[in-house]
Amino acid sequence: MTTTVPRNEPTTAIATAGEPGEDRSKHARRFGLPVATALVMGNIIGGGIFLLPASVAPFGTISLVAFAVLTVGAIALALVFGRLAERHPRTGGPYVYAREAFGDFAGFLAAWSYWITAWVSNAALAVAAVGYLDVLLPLHDSKPATMAAALVLQWLPAVANLAGTRYVGAVQLVATVMKFVPLLLVAVGGLFFFDADNLGPFEASGSGTLGAISASAAILLFSYLGVESAAVSAGEVRDPRRNVGRATILGTLGAAVVYLLGTLAVFGTVAHDELTGSTAPFSDAVNAMVGGSWGGSAVACMALVSMVGALNGWTLLSAQTPYAAARDGLFPAAFARKRRGVPTVGVLVTVVLASLLTVYNYTAGSGGVFEILVLVTTFTATVPYLLATAAQIYYLASGQAHRVSRARLLRDGVLAAVAAGFSVWLVAGSGYAAVYQGVLFLFAGVLVYAWMSARNHRTTRTATPAVAGDTAAREA
Template identity: 80%
Template sequence: MSTATTTPRRTTEQPPAADRHTRRFGLPVATALVMGNIIGGGIFLLPASVAPHGTISLVAFGILTLGALALALVFGRLAHRHPRTGGPYVYAREAFGDFAGFLAVWSYWITAWVSNAALAVAAVGYLDVLVPLHDAKPATIGAALLIQWLPAVANLAGTRYVGAVQLVATVLKFVPLLLVAVGGFFFFDSANLGPFRGDADGSAAGAVTAAAAILLFSYLGVESAAVSAGEVRDPRRNVGRATVLGTLGAAALYLLTTVSVFGTVPHERLVESSAPFTDSVNLMFGGTWGGAAVACMALVSMVGALNGWTLLSAQTPYAAARDGLFPQVFTVKRRGVPTVGVLVTVVLASLLTVYNYTVGTEGVFETLVLVTTFTATVPYLLSTAAQLYFLISGQADRVHRARLVRDAVLALAAFGFSLWLVAGSGYAAVYQGVLFLFAGVLVHAVMSARKRRARAAAGTVNPAPLP
């Protein structure tokens, strides 16, 4: 029997205890959280990552933008009905019960800390512009770990500082993005674009799908405001608006900057680049001063993204732990931040970073990105399916009749979009992602058994007889 019919639900999130370290997010900060998490380190490296597929990847960007907007609107509607911390976890559990909720929180948690490792790898590429590491493995690993732990310290200081860092980082990251987006068109040369399809042997649809699987990393974070709904002021009103505004702003910058980089950096050089925005600015203005300035801004952007993603990676298991589906230690919260979740996440991301640099740096970023593509689509699929469930079941408290058709079309589009991304992740990413996902089944079995024993001890449920 679904727990949706046996477990009472809390419809609102209690505000964090008021102190000088805690502050609820308004619409500007919530929008900055969405944009900051979407426009993280991904955009600063992804033009080079998709360059081998050719300029057909711009078509993938356009399709991804439409899909991301559909997801944004669906998350906005879901957050309006369930304004609680947890986002996809809350929606999946409300619709389908504990196991679906656990799969959503487990896969989203994996996405968060693997994304942090990928962001650290991307950040090191730009740090190398400022402080040449010359592929020295100990120095590279140390730099990547430092980039991960600084945002974790900001999170542990409290939500007030998380919001401040996020707002400043979001504003500062616009400088290099706007510089490349606007300035690049004055130096645009169509000869730099390279082939329309990098892999002429495959189909156009296959090339678009493969490019989209990598590019999805650049749109991870569309659900940020929904995940942190409990920390957003007036979440029924602000979460949906922040989600749509943040996604639209990010999409506009993505398309402009990617086209600009493609047109200013020769294709052969872009394919090999570890800092494509720096290369673009250096080619625009000559010398290296511009590229160094862009590298600084890119690092600020990545630290800001890690700041937001670290919070999200702690919020989701916090919500599940309150419901008994994650270890109770994840409910420890100080200054508005789930401290244990932050620490566990940064430790796991650090270990993954060290492992990937130890076994070899070739294609590390792309490998991590494709794994997150698969794991991210699991909560997206469950969330859109939950929205369809709420609409089809016709529950009066969840459905606005006049909006039924529009909401259903959006949910179907978002579901199909997420399923398409699973297909585009590739066999290797799906294989690794499934291993991560199935490892969580054992965790769910242990947590479910403990939860049932606790209920039995309290006399609220009869223990099942042994066979």
């Protein structure tokens, strides 16, 4: 039966004790601020950083302006998540915020959309990782070997998750450190080899300033998905009221610095004409900095570490939102079972779905379909983003922001408005095809919600006569 929490009061019971009924074995350990920050940074920066400079080079250096605009929107969204986490410090993030503000249906849509985003993104990330693995171990001549490698790259993080949150945090922290050290070396070291002649024109696409910013931003939209990572796993974070917001801001700022410095360094070390046709821009940048051809192998190693770390974090997130929804009766009850601090059914179902999608991609040769599915994740991720920002606007406008000064109320209102605009921009940037496909996914979710609601209703009707009978017997 659905458990409903009063919408007008913040949930406070789980600020320090965590989710009730959790299995807190030696393998389950809460994330501190460093690991929570690493989770945010690692999930925002997957493998896209290694491709982004070449992807936006055709638009010119104006793409750096688009990066800056996106960064402002992402930080505003991060601040909104931090505020909402103070009010509802529970596992589930946007799902919890949407349900508390607008009811079960809105909460289900947030959970369903986020779940789709997670497992489709995992499939895409694994397939992209194989491209870098191919630099080290040539696999392109064997489709079965390529497919097997993609599946292994998905199941290894799943195994780490099934071992317990203690190991998830350890893998995430190590992967993040190993990833950012070389990335920062390239980003900072590239500034010493910076040549302004390599930058090319400011606006190279011929579509005008606003058109170029919008077009390049559409490519960069996916790069900031993951700002909600700490909020989604709030139940696994120590002192979530304090640390979720801090980790979200620190992780988003850290990712923004790496993105901007890395892109700028590559722009300044690789000639513009060469960069527009590059398939490994960071490799080309390293070769330009130190000479030789070993850069490709080095960057391939960095990309693999980056993507495995991102898969590790996204695998956890893909199970956390269905877990929170299942506890409220909006997902099948099996998703609410935890072992060693991890929703094991959610992890297994997610990795199986991602694996099936990966197999389909390789056996059907449907590259175009798969690319559309990847773009769909940009749209599906914005659904919970928009619902979460709408929840914050609802709390502020309805006077439920207790003990808040007028200055903070105004500041929070501006941040919520910017975050909402950013979310709408994400939808627009996804493209017509992605929005069309994404809406179909949402409609499929509506059918699932109808089935779960009917099931809950039958359970309620069955339980009610028994309760009434017990009451009558006691009165007699």
